Amino acid sequence: MRLVFMGTPDFAVPSLQALVAAGHKIGAVITQPDRPRGRGKKFLPPPVKETALAAGLPVWQPARMQDEILMRDLRQLEPELIVVVAFGRILPRAILDLPGLGCVNLHASLLPHYRGAAPIHRAVMNGETETGVTTMWMAPQLDAGDIILQEKLPIPPAATTGEIHDRLAEKGAGLLVHTLELIAAGRAPRHPQDEALVTYAPPLRPEEEEIDWQQPVEVIYNQIRGLNPWPGAYTRRSGERLKVYSAQIAEPAAAGRPGEVIQITKDGFAVQTGRGQILITNVQPAGKRAMPASAYLQGYPLAPGEMLGCG
Known part of the structure; x- marks a missing residue:
């Protein structure tokens, strides 16, 4: 042919x-x-x-x-x-x-x-x-x-x-x-x-890339892997975008507010969602390459109680 x-x-x-x-x-x-x-x-x-x-x-x-x-x-x-x-x-x-x-x-x-x-x-x-x-x-x-x-x-x-x-x-x-x-x-x-x-799959909108910590953990987990490797889900830390490329649904530690860092581990940092907690394991700070969350924490220390997603 x-x-x-x-x-x-x-x-x-x-x-x-x-x-x-x-x-x-x-x-x-x-x-x-x-x-x-x-x-x-x-x-x-x-x-x-x-x-x-x-x-x-x-x-x-x-x-x-x-x-x-x-x-x-x-x-x-x-x-x-x-x-x-x-x-x-x-x-x-x-x-x-x-x-x-x-x-x-x-x-x-x-x-x-x-x-x-x-x-x-x-x-x-x-x-x-x-x-x-x-x-x-x-x-x-x-x-x-x-x-x-x-x-x-x-x-x-x-x-x-x-x-x-x-x-x-x-x-x-x-x-x-x-x-x-x-x-x-x-x-x-x-x-x-x-x-x-029939169902539809419209083009991604820029606002769909930002993590809404009020959502249940399953929704955020699927958002992160669904936007990996492009365009990448992100949250905000001190006004800067922090892309999140991989995560795991975590066993709940102490309860907190949606977007609050709950725990620092050897693999990353756990964040409270609207229902459940998620362990962030790979991120990309603004202007840098993607890296394991453990490496990110060495240069950009986080402490339990810090809030993500705030302007």
Whole structure:
């Protein structure tokens, strides 16, 4: 099959690599433009661009999907199928209707659950015990196309978004290759999504990153691992942001007020929540690298009774 691949971040890289390894003819890889990243704000290529160039594939980076030159070039390629993995752009109807076999998307959830931009973050933050990947025929509505294949993945109690992201990316790559085999054989199914079961995973909002110590310990624990490694949950100490990357639900020590440091241990420091206590084990002070909480305490001593989360 003649393919066009659309994708941008790390999540899409294993899928592109798997399609190349499977021998598919990829006429072009379309990804988002280079953007400033990191502390230096240097313009850097998206991971999919780097992977495509290493494989000798042509890379297109249109500023917008309604571009007339893009449409002209796509028509000249005459792709039989367009494959989309975490592209980050809405495809206009003209592109969806272009390939003879349609457009296929790999989504990081068990649709119809968690449609939208942040399915992995939301699943972990919500304390889900299972997620998965779905391939589907694309439709104009957000993640609403007919399902082709799905594969489940358990979410262990201590797993972070980063860990689940990497496992789903690899699992999704294999599922995508199998999906294209079925399409090529004319045996790819179409299972309409049950609209009564739809849930959404909207983009993360900046205010969701700050820890609200009034929340129960389970909610805060899931927030911390759900925002690890990006963008990172944080609290405030003396007006400065203190990112929190890992924690454990702790055995209650002396009771305190939400946000109060209760106990200092060899592994970190325990904080009172709205219900229960949590042991903070890995943090990142403003302008510093992430570090074990025990190392943080050597340079930034804490004492029981200090309040976190206050301006």
